[in-house]
Amino acid sequence: MQQARPLPAYLISRFHGWRATTYQDNKAWFRRLAESGQHPRAMVISCCDSRVHVTSIFGADEGEFFIHRNVANLVPPYNPDGEYHGTSAAVEYAVTSLGVAHIVVLGHSNCGGVKGCHDMCSGHAPALEEKSSFVGRWMDILRPGFDRVRQAAPEDPLRALEKEAVLVSLENLMTFPFVRAAVEDDRLTLHGLWNDTGAGALEQFDPSRAAFIPV
The missing domain is CATH 1.10.287 (Helix Hairpins)
Incomplete structure (x- = not known):
């Protein structure tokens, strides 16, 4: 090389x-x-963004978290097609081999990947629509979230889509048979978080309120 x-x-x-x-x-x-x-208690799925520093946010030591990072902290739906699936492989290893007790999906403010998805789905980023765009095809995972945001018409659609990235990933996690089995057997819990990097704030999704609330 x-x-x-x-x-x-x-x-x-x-x-x-x-x-x-x-x-x-x-x-x-x-x-x-x-x-x-390693015997981590939790897996954290976070964005590649250099401003998101998971171990610093939670004061974690070496060996405590099994961390997987990708663009916009997305989890694709379960799809055993024999192709390359880095995120799916990380989830499989965390649940079936490491036996983590928690999976945390951590979204964040000012996410470039989420903005790219918003621009693409709004027709303002034709380059991302190309089949050759790795980012565009990855952000296709978030299209259902974009559709929900468009229907809801929130005051801040980008922030709403950042939180949808967390919810879509949580929904997709439950399509993995081994994740669903572990959740239903009370061996695994799923958590959705959103971090405001500028304000140093953290919100968690509360299903009883169907909203993100401050921790």
Whole structure:
């Protein structure tokens, strides 16, 4: 692979700083994790957005969360077609191999993927409509959420669609047979969250109110 290059100097410097401090102070814990394997209590499905830092938000330590990130924190419907499904594979591994007790879908404000979906479905992003657009085809998952937002006509459609991205993912999770079985057996609970990155706020979906409320 001739195109690969050494890491930038600033990342190497940060690594050595981490190894000399955090790692040295917790060496026994890191070795225990390495030798005994991971036993996370929760899986978190969040956006790739660099402003969303799951472990910081919840003050999580190494080994606590099994984290999967993708554009707009989406989960596709169950579809065992033999093709490549990174998110579905992560969900399968978390539930059937790791036995996580919780799956958290974490959406966020000012999500670029969600805005792309809104623009595409509104006819303002023809490039995303192309079959060759990986982002566009991925954001097709959110089209049902866009339709619901359009019918409801909220004051802030983008924010509403960000929260629909969480709800669509929760709905799609329940199409996975092993997820549904674990939920129905009380071995797994699903949670929907939305993070306002600028305000440092967190909301959770309350099915009894059919709304997101502050935690």
